[in-house]
Amino acid sequence: MIWDIFNYIGIAAFAISGAMMAMEETYDLFGVYVLGFVTTFGGGVIRNILIGLPASMLWEQKIAIYTALTAITITIITPMLWLRMWKRLLVLFDAIGLSAFSIQGALFAVDQRLPIHAIMVASVLTGIGGGLIRDVLAGRKPLLLKEDVYAVWSMLSGFIIGLHKEITDVELFFVFILVVTMRMISVHYQLKLPLKIVWHN
């Protein structure tokens, strides 16, 4: 139940982030919906392909589809000024989505009896795959791989779940809180992963 709530918060946050980027790029209404949907569901589709689940599972997620549809529509009719004011809230929602999606991805990979490296990749793909496709379709360099510490927390959840495949719901909840917290700390302190180790040359 509480999982579902986090999951739908994440879906809404991802849909809004796709829709907002499409509006910044002056895509038309149709483009706004496309980018919103792709950001929300793209990561799960790629993950399913890579871990051997049918991509057509997508169509069973009826409530998720309507949640995304509603979030995109609200984004379109909300004044830009308000959207900017909500930016901090959106960062929290996005962190919740990153965490919920990553954990869900890892659990799917565990179900498929895949090794730990596959579980970690499944986490990351579910957590950031949609954002990557969004950036590519918007013609931008993927900031997720560049700007701040984002994907690493997603991979961390896959790593923990990969080590403890018999994880309980309570433990999962702690992993969830951990990823959200680490992500919010990264944003607040503007943490960055190092670039290449620099030498004099």
Next chain:
Amino acid sequence: MIWDIFNYIGIAAFAISGAMMAMEETYDLFGVYVLGFVTTFGGGVIRNILIGLPASMLWEQKIAIYTALTAITITIITPMLWLRMWKRLLVLFDAIGLSAFSIQGALFAVDQRLPIHAIMVASVLTGIGGGLIRDVLAGRKPLLLKEDVYAVWSMLSGFIIGLHKEITDVELFFVFILVVTMRMISVHYQLKLPLKIVWHN
């Protein structure tokens, strides 16, 4: 029979559009063929993956592959000036392709007993997916999502077929004519979908 003709006209139009964009971007001969093929077949491959059909169905479409090959080769050996003169004709061919591909995509989704939202997505993916991949591989922002009313007519065909799954061939033909007509009207009057609803802020 008449379906096949529309379908092959669409294949040729999509292949030509990919090849022309590759030439504008000064891709080499190999790149021209790659972009032509990707534009023609990319949408169908993505649709198959998403509606649970094997992507390897691609290889059975022998005549389609040779049609695309021929269209690309003709594009390469035709003087640029002529290609420019044919531009209006190409717009019509492209509209025929959009319509034929979209209807074909919707019918595949109906065969897979998918719900109406999946049928609409299958239409759009088949109709515009190849063009999206073309734009990404050419390093351009996807104009399909930006410039003029294009994908919406594709989705309209999916919507109609999704509502009337027992559609007859004659009705399908009317849907086909409807999409082609709406697309040509959009081009002629340079219709645009609205961007974000603008507020003072």
Next chain:
Amino acid sequence: MIWDIFNYIGIAAFAISGAMMAMEETYDLFGVYVLGFVTTFGGGVIRNILIGLPASMLWEQKIAIYTALTAITITIITPMLWLRMWKRLLVLFDAIGLSAFSIQGALFAVDQRLPIHAIMVASVLTGIGGGLIRDVLAGRKPLLLKEDVYAVWSMLSGFIIGLHKEITDVELFFVFILVVTMRMISVHYQLKLPLKIVWHN
């Protein structure tokens, strides 16, 4: 045995090329690993999808994954100056990878009893698919389709294997040497495929 060596040399070369491009684009450490992996394994995943093999075969290639991981790590800790000095060696490694990957792709397609055009596409996808995804994720126009004669040699191996499906290991070895040699000649003489045939217009 010798195949395996060529294959791992190719894996290392592709991983290094992805990691180096990520560093040029100032991606963070995580982005460097992502781009390295995508360059190495992306082509094989797309090929598997298109020829009807499960994409999840990826996870069985344990040694390949560790090889890529090691190559990326070495790239990160090696001074840039040295990497530049090794550039000529990397071109050779990359040619070995192109050849080994292309042949492997063709053999998979032969196993799937696909027709010759599918075998040629499988060769090219395995040989250059990872590089294409790398360029797209790095926000660059794909040079593979533009700059010099690269993908054609990959396709040549698919063509030869498609014609002689009962090919022996010795013959395969000659195909391998042929592709590596042709690629190195292309680099040395800076061969280019023609662009569009130009007319006065």
